[in-house]
Amino acid sequence: xVLAPIDAAVNESxxxxxxxxxxxxxxxxxxxxxxxxxxxxxxxxxxxVGKNGVGKTNILEAISCLSYGRGLRRARLFEMAKHxxxxxxxxxxxxxxxxxxxxxxxxxxWSNNENLxxxxxxxxxxxxxxxxxxxxxxxxxxxxxxxxxxxxRLFSDSPSGRRHFIxxxxxxxxxxxxxxxxxxxxxxxxxxxxxxxxxLDKNWLDAVEQGMAERAVAIAAGRLDIVSRLHDEVISIDxxxxxxxxxxxxxVEDWLRxxxxxxxEEMYKKQLAEDRSRDRETGGSxxxxxxxxxxxxxxxxxxxxxxxxxxxxxxxxxxLLAHSRLLAQLRGAPPIMxxxxxxxxxxxxRRESLFECLLKMGTQAWMTGTDLEFFSxxxxxxxxxxxxxxxxxxx
Numbered sequence: 257x258v259l260a261p262i263d264a265a266v267n268e269s270x271x272x273x274x275x276x277x278x279x280x281x282x283x284x285x286x287x288x289x290x291x292x293x294x295x296x297x298x299x300x301x302x303x304x305v306g307k308n309g310v311g312k313t314n315i316l317e318a319i320s321c322l323s324y325g326r327g328l329r330r331a332r333l334f335e336m337a338k339h340x341x342x343x344x345x346x347x348x349x350x351x352x353x354x355x356x357x358x359x360x361x362x363x364x365x366w367s368n369n370e371n372l373x374x375x376x377x378x379x380x381x382x383x384x385x386x387x388x389x390x391x392x393x394x395x396x397x398x399x400x401x402x403x404x405x406x407x408x409r410l411f412s413d414s415p416s417g418r419r420h421f422i423x424x425x426x427x428x429x430x431x432x433x434x435x436x437x438x439x440x441x442x443x444x445x446x447x448x449x450x451x452x453x454x455x456l457d458k459n460w461l462d463a464v465e466q467g468m469a470e471r472a473v474a475i476a477a478g479r480l481d482i483v484s485r486l487h488d489e490v491i492s493i494d495x496x497x498x499x500x501x502x503x504x505x506x507x508v509e510d511w512l513r514x515x516x517x518x519x520x521e522e523m524y525k526k527q528l529a530e531d532r533s534r535d536r537e538t539g540g541s542x543x544x545x546x547x548x549x550x551x552x553x554x555x556x557x558x559x560x561x562x563x564x565x566x567x568x569x570x571x572x573x574x575x576l577l578a579h580s581r582l583l584a585q586l587r588g589a590p591p592i593m594x595x596x597x598x599x600x601x602x603x604x605x606r607r608e609s610l611f612e613c614l615l616k617m618g619t620q621a622w623m624t625g626t627d628l629e630f631f632s633x634x635x636x637x638x639x640x641x642x643x644x645x646x647x648x649x650x651x
Contacts, residue, residue, distance in 0.1 A: 276299060276354075276589045276590055276618050276619065276620065277353065277354070277355050277356075277398055277399050277400075277589050277590070277591055277592050277620065278297075278298070278299040278353070278354045278592065278620040279297060279319065279351050279352070279353055279354075279592060279620060279622075280296065280297055280298065280299075280352045280353070280354050280359070281294065281295065281296050281297070281351060281352040282294070282295040282297070282315070282318070282319065282349075282350075282351050283348075283349070283350040283351070284315075284318050284347075284348070284349055285346075285347060285348040285349075285350075285365075286337060286338040286340070286345075286346055286347045286348070287314065287318050287336060287337075287338065287347045287348070287349060288311065288314035288317070288318075288336060288338060288347075289310075289311045289314060289338065289646045290311060290314065290315075290318075290338065290646055291338060291646070293315075293646075293648070295315075295641070295648065297620075297639060298639070299354065299618075299620055300620070300637060300638050300639050301614060301615075301619075301620060301621040301622070301623065301634065301637070301638040301639070302620070302621070302622045302623070302638065302639050302641065303623050303624075303625070303628070303631045303634065303638050303639070303640045303641065303651075304316075304622065304623070304624045304625075304641050304642075304643050304648075305624070305625055305626065305627070305628045305631075305640065305641070305642050305643070305651065306626065306642055306643035306644055307626060307644070308626065310643045310644055310645060310646070311643055311646055312596075312624040312643050313328075313329075313404075313596050313624060315622070315643070316328060316402065316594040316596055316622055316624065317329050317331070317336070318349045319349070319351070319400065319592070319594055319622065320400060320402055320594055321336070321349050321364050322349060322351060322353075322362050322364060322394055322398055322400065323394075323395065323398065323399075323400040324391050324392070324394075324395055324427060324431055324434065325424070325427070325434065328402045328404055328594060328596070329404075333366045333379065334366075334368065336366070337366070337368075344367065344368065345367070345368045346365065346366060346367035346368070347365060347366055348363065348364070348365035348366075349363065349364050349365065350362070350363040350382075351363070353397055353398050355397050355398065355589070356587070356588055356589055357397070360383065360384060360397045361382075361383070361384050361385060362382070362383060362394050362397060362398060363380075363381070363382035363383075363385075364379050364380070364381055364382070364391075364394070365379065365380045365382075366378075366379050366380070367380075379391075381393065381394055383397065392431055395431055398592070399428070399583055399587055399589070399590075399591035399592065400591055400592045400593075400594065401424075401425075401428060401576060401579060401580055401583070401591050401592075401593055401594070402593070402594035402595070402596070403572060403573070403576055403593075403594070403595050403596065403598060404596045404597075405596060405597045405600065407421065407572055408565055408568060408569050408572075408600075408601065409565060409568060410568065410572055411551055411559075411560035411561045411563070411568050411571065411572075412560075412561045412568065415546075415547075415548040415549075418548055418549035419545075419547060419548065419549065421549065422479055422482065422483070422504065422549045423437060423475075423479070425482050425486075425579050426478040426479060426481075426482045428579070428583055428591070429478075429481075429482065429582075429583070429586060430478055433475065433478050436471045436474050436475050436478075437471075437475060439467070439471050440468055440471040440472060440475060440543070440544070440545070441545070443464050443465075443467050443468040443471065444468065444541060444543070444545070446464050447461065447464050447465060447468065447528075447535075447541070448535070448536075448539060448541075450464065451532060451535060451536040452536060461532075465525050465528045465529065466525060468524070468528065468543070469521040469522075469524040469525045469528070470521060472508050472521075472524055472543050472544050473508060473512065473517050473520050473521050473524065475508075475544045476504075476506060476508040476509045476511075476512050476520075476544050476547070477512060477517060479504045479506075479509060479544075479547065480504060480509055480512055480513070482579075483502050483503060483504045483549075485582050486502045486575060486578050486579060486582070487501065487502050487503075489578035489579075489581055489582055490502070490574055490575065490578045492578075492581075493574065493577055493578060493581070493613065495574070495577070495609040495610075495612070495613050496605050496606050496608075496609035497570050497571075497573055497574040497577070497606065497609060497610075498553055498554055498567070498570050498571050498574050499554055499574070500551050500552055500553060500554065500560065500571045500574055500575065501551065501552040501554075501557065502549070502550070502551050502575060503549075503550040503551070504547060504548070504549055504550065505547060505548050505550055506544055506546065506547025506548065507524075507527075507542050507543065507544075507546070507547075508520060508524055508543065508544050508547070509544070509547055511523050511524070524543070527542060528541065528542075551571055551575070553567060553571060565601055566601040566602065566603070569600075569601045569602065570602070570606060573598070573606075573610060576593070577613050577617075580593060580617060580619060581617065584617065584619075590617045590618055590619035591619065592619065592620050592621075592622070593614070593619050593620070593621040593622070594621075594622050595621055595622065595623045595624070596623075596624050597624055597625060598610070598623050598624075598625070599623070599625050599630040599631065600625070607630060607633060608633045611631075611633045611634050611637075615634075615637055628640065628642075628651060
């Protein structure tokens with residue numbers, strides 16, 4: 257039986273469907289365990305059920321390749337190719353996306369049949385069948401966020417995972433954020449090479465540290481902005497999920513809270529100059545690469561790291577729902593959500609609350625699980641597909 261709140265959410269979501277990102281067709285070629293796969297869908301949520309290891313997550317990963325970055329597994333390009341005895345390895349993902357500007361065809365693919373080895377690390381991007389130079393062009397037509405089981409203990413694992421998580425959230429608003437991080441890391445490497453060279457080029461070192469300072473402040477500013485937005489938005493979500501406090505701790509972030517950006521740049525350059533001798537010996541440096549996302553279970557300030565696995569997952573879902581609502585406000589439509597094993601560790605009340613939030617927002621959520629019964633609260637408001645040995649059939 258469908259709960260009353262779900263019925264209300266469906267009525268509200270019907271007006272959102274015309275203004276949403278949704279995948280209407282997905283084609284995979286030699287991707288992971290799929291030689292060929294075509295799925296045709298509508299704007300409803302999609303539930304993929306089946307045993308572990310049959311390829312459910314591979315489908316979500318394929319969709320995530322249409323978004324900026326390395327996909328939800330952060331896999332190397334050759335790892336996503338189907339294992340075959342052929343020397344040539346390749347894979348392709350194509351999708352029809354119903355977006356803000358109507359129907360558009362997007363595609364991404366990779367092949368190792370080029371002579372130049374460096375070309376093996378490049379993907380081919382297509383929009384409506386025509387090659388485009390950048391992944392950025394795809395992001396004009398699609399918006400995707402995701403959650404994986406590896407994030408279930410996000411708040412008790414290493415800070416690097418939390419930095420990656422918050423940076424992914426920022427990049428959904430500002431695609432240049434990831435580029436700044438890459439350029440900052442390149443600057444760190446260049447600085448270390450200069451510090452450890454036999455002849456120290458002070459002018460070159462000053463220029464490298466100037467670039468690091470500019471990018472460090474921009475990175476920290478992006479993180480502070482999204483954290484502030486999330487902090488306010490989680491309050492507005494009426495659900496059974498926690499109302500977490502969200503923050504970011506870091507040297508540059510702390511400076512930006514108390515001073516203008518230009519002053520923070522000067523402070524960071526001064527710090528780098530003072531630390532040259534030490535960094536030359538240790539190989540390290542201070543900066544946004546050491547910052548850490550913080551979260552509390554509720555407004556009383558209980559650290560998320562002290563919560564159970566189920567509570568940590570609930571905190572993560574609350575943050576992602578808030579983030580998706582913010583994206584919907586920014587782009588005029590909710591993003592496609594990829595939620596791998598999302599109902600694991602959730603009790604029945606939180607499962608129903610999650611489904612209600614997704615339907616109310618009008619998002620096309622792709623969810624995976626091993627037990628169809630856990631998704632019964634969605635009733636006929638979702639499409640159910642069973643995955644078995646690289647084949648898919650309607651449930």
